Amino acid sequence: MSDATPARRTAVFLLDQVLGEGRLLAECYAAGALERLEPQDRARAQRLATDTLRNLERCDKILAKYLKKAPPLHVKNALRLGAYELCAGGAAHGVVNTIVNIIARHKRHGALKGLVNAVLRKVAEHGPAEWAKLRTSRLPKWLRAPLVEAWGSDALRGIEAAHQAGAPLDVTPKAPGHGALPEGDTLPSGSIRVQDSVQVSTLPGFETGDWWVQDAAAALPARLLQAQAGEAVLDLCAAPGGKTLQLAASGADVTAVDISEKRLALLKENLTRTKLSAQVIARDALEHHGQYDAVILDAPCSATGTIRRHPDLPHAKDGSDFGALINLQTQMLAHAWSLVKPGGRMVFCTCSLLPDEGECQIEDALDMFPDMTADPAPIHALGIDSNWITEEGGLRLRPDYWADRGGMDGFYMALLRKSA
Incomplete structure (x- = not known):
């Protein structure tokens, strides 16, 4: 054998x-x-x-x-x-x-x-x-059609090329410029990209908790929130925990909520390894209550932005559950907004390429809540292309962006401020 x-x-x-x-x-x-x-x-x-x-x-x-x-x-x-x-x-x-x-x-x-x-x-x-003569593998028709409608054929070809290439390893430093960090390219957003295939646990700084694995796009919502030391900050749908670690590293008083105890176990392991602290609660996000200076809601979504990491997704799914997910996002966004103190702020984000799970959600929310405004100004400090800022004031990321650097996951995020 x-x-x-x-x-x-x-x-x-x-x-x-x-x-x-x-x-x-x-x-x-x-x-x-x-x-x-x-x-x-x-x-x-x-x-x-x-x-x-x-x-x-x-x-x-x-x-x-x-x-x-x-x-x-x-x-x-x-x-x-x-x-x-x-x-x-x-x-x-x-x-x-x-x-x-x-x-x-x-x-x-x-x-x-x-x-x-x-x-x-x-x-x-x-x-x-x-x-060598064959074209890049295409997405199944059920997903390809809405993405062509959203971004056009040329953009989708770039997205599909990024999917086929796969994803490099990105890490987020606990304290940029300090500690033991793996060798790699420092991206404009501050993430470190390790190009070679490696065993993560053997890299310098892993055991000492100086960094954690997190795609460069996934690291931006917490940076956009700009949590401050001493603030009460809530991370809803927190697992596996990269954003919780970022928030905790800022010195904020962090509460991390997720419905999955199993996924929260990994978050707790990473908190221990990085010597950071947060209150971790296994609970349905819709059943959590309180008042916070700032909230991140990384809502359950189609995950179509992560296909370069999860090429099984378009073949295992057929889009039939997307309607239910979009409705759930709307409910969660409304509930999360009720947890933001007057004068506070919230980042809504999804790892989706579908506008219905990003841009459209925020357009509807801005119409629904008179005390809500979208603030695109802090996006300019994230080290990204200002052309990625959307009409309603959010940030759209796609796998074909930074193609010369190895791409990024597809994400949508928006910083929302509540009037005092």
Whole structure:
């Protein structure tokens, strides 16, 4: 048995779950899909599954030349994985033999091992040259259509290119310029971008808590809020906690609320590691009450801005739950606004590329609340392009922005001030 067999078998299982059962990879990991693997195999299985999903259209284009009809999904996913590895430079002998053995041992599909062998050998011979000529993999039509309507075809091609490229590692320093920090490029917004693939826990400053992992775009809402020492600040929907850490590092008196106790456990671990403090509460955001100088609401959303990190999302989902999410955001925004003291402020944000979950929410809120105004002025201090400021006074970020630096997650955020 090849050393790569456990990782490849698990990667095929993950593809089956996403493409056959509509499950997100995070759900599979939480259910124990990787538990029996050694750490090295675990990382390899995750990488193989996510890279195959990023390149799914290209894999299918390559395979279509050698398949007269579609095989069962499990077999097709094994072929997709093999095609990706072969076209990405994997050793033909190891890849083909392992994938063939995986299918050969399958109770229902073992008889198709000959087909798998024949197809992958053809892919090994011709695939790499064909791969280089193929266009960037496109998003599924259900998501592509609204994004073309929102941003146009040219912008979407840039977004899709960013999705296929994946995401580098960004970290947020606890105290910029101080402590042990990993080597990397300092972005205009202050985040540090580590370009090489690394084991996070081995980087300088991790054990001493001098920084935490956080996409450059996700680090901007807390900076936009400008929390001050001694202020009472609420972080709603706080997990996994990057914004809570930023707020705590400012010296504010922070309360972090999230409905998921499991996700809050990671937040608590990071508070301990970074030697920062916050009151952490497991509670539905709509049931939390109090009065605060400042509030961040990172509302539940479609997460379409994070596809470069989570390429499973457009294949596991179909957009049918977006209407319910948008309604929930509206409820949460209204509730969060009731928690802001007169004269206080709030940042509303979502990691979405859909205007209905960003710009439209704030346009509606400004009409609904006479004591609410959007303040775009502090956005100029974030180190970003002022052209990204929107008409209603928010900030729109997209994966194709900073393309020459490695892109960023898609985000929307707005700073809202309450009259005294």
